[in-house]
Amino acid sequence: MKLSYILHLADDALVLGHRMSEWCGHGPVLEQDIAMTNTALDLLGRARTLYQYAADLYNQMPVEQRAKMFSSVSLQKLDAAGEKAEEDTMPYLRDSWDFKNVLIAEQPNGDWAQSVARSLFVDCFYYYYFDQLQHCTDATIAAVAEKSLKEVTYHLKWSSEWVIRLGDGTDESHEKMQTAINELWSYTGEMFEEADYETSLRDELKLPELAAIKAKWQKHIEEVLEDATMKLPTATWMQKGGKNGMHSEHLGYVLAELQFMQRVYPSMQW
Amino acid sequence: MYSAEQLKVYSLLADVKDPEVPVLSILDLGIVRNVEISDQGGKQNVHVYITPTYSGCPAMDAIAIGIRMALTGRGFGSIQVTHQLQPAWTTDWMTEEGKRKLKEYGIAPPQRKSTEKLALFEEENIACPRCESTDTQLVSRYGPTSCKSLYKCNSCLEPFEHFKCH
C-alpha cells in the first residue's frame, strides 16, 4: 500500500514534469521557456527521490507479491534475473495501467493558456498538500514534502500570475484563458478523492485530509480567477481513474516517448 | 568541536566549487551538512553529507564528483557522498563571505531570511549588484538555473541575476 502511495506521488511529479519539459525550445519567449523547464526540473528531482524510495520498498517485497501488484513483463524479467530495482526501474519498466498519476498531469500542453491553467490547478493543490504532508510520520516522505513545498510555493506564484495576466488581458487572451480553465475543470475533482491506498495509510502516516485541502484550494482558485476577471466553472461532474491506473489515452503517448530507449535497449545507460 | 581529520576534509572541500556559480565553494553555499570520519584499520574513511539547493539541481552529481576528486589521493580510506534532503536547504545557510563573493561576481545575493514569507504578489526590493540602486525591476522569475531570477537595473540599465531567497 505504501508503495502504491509513493508511486502516486512520484508519477504525478514525473508525468507533469515530462509534460512541462515538452515546452523546452517551444516557449513563447525565452524567459518563459526557461520557467517551464526549471519547474520541470524541480518535478523530476522530486520524482527521482520518490522512485528511489519506491525501488527500496519494491526490493523488500516478496517476489509473489510483486507479481500480483504489477503486470509488467519487464519487471518480472528483472526479478527472474535476480536483479534489484533501482531509481529508474519504476518509471521505465511499468505499463501505463500501473501508473497512478492524476489525469490532469497527463493532459496535453495545448496552448499556453492550457498549460498555465493545468499548472495553477496542480501547483495550488500541492502547495496546500505538502504544507500538511511535511508532518507525515514517514521520514522520507516528510523530507520530500518539506523540500518540495519551497519549490511549489514559487511555482504557484508563477502560474497564478500568468492566469491573472492572461485573464485580465486582451479579449482574446481572456477568452483563451477562460476556455482553458473550463476545459480542465473536470480534471480537478480527482485530486481530492482518496484512493484506497491513501485511506488505508491516512492515520498511520498522518496524511493530509483532502477535504480540508480542497477548501483551501477552492479559496485560492476563486481569488485568482476573480483577479483575472474570470468565472469559476460551475460544472460538477468530474473525471477520475488516474490514481487507480485508469488513464486517458494521452499517458500512453507520454510513456511511448519516455520509455522508448529502455524498452528497445534494456538496461542501457548514458 | 571538529577533529583534525574533519578540519582537513573541510579545508579540501573549500576548493570544491559550485559548477553553476564558480565563485562559490560548496561551503559558501552551505550545502555541506556533515563530515563523518570513521577509523577502519588505521585508514580514515570519510562520509560527506550534502543537501541539494533544488530537488532537480543538475549540479549535484558534478558536485559529488568534485568532492571525490578533492579528497582522493589525500590519504583517506573510502570516500562516501550522501545526498540528504532534510532539513531542506535554505539560502540562510549561505555564508556572509559567500554573499559577498556573489555580489562581486555580479549576482545580487539573497537578502531576506527564508522564514519571512512574501505574500503571493509581493516583490522583494533587490539592489543592483553594480551600482547599488534599488530602482530595479524583475524581468523573469526564472533564470538560467533554478536558484536565480532575472532583473534589470533602471539606474545603470544593466541586466543582472538575483540568487533567489529560498
Ligand SMILES: [Zn+2]
Ligand atoms: Zn545598476
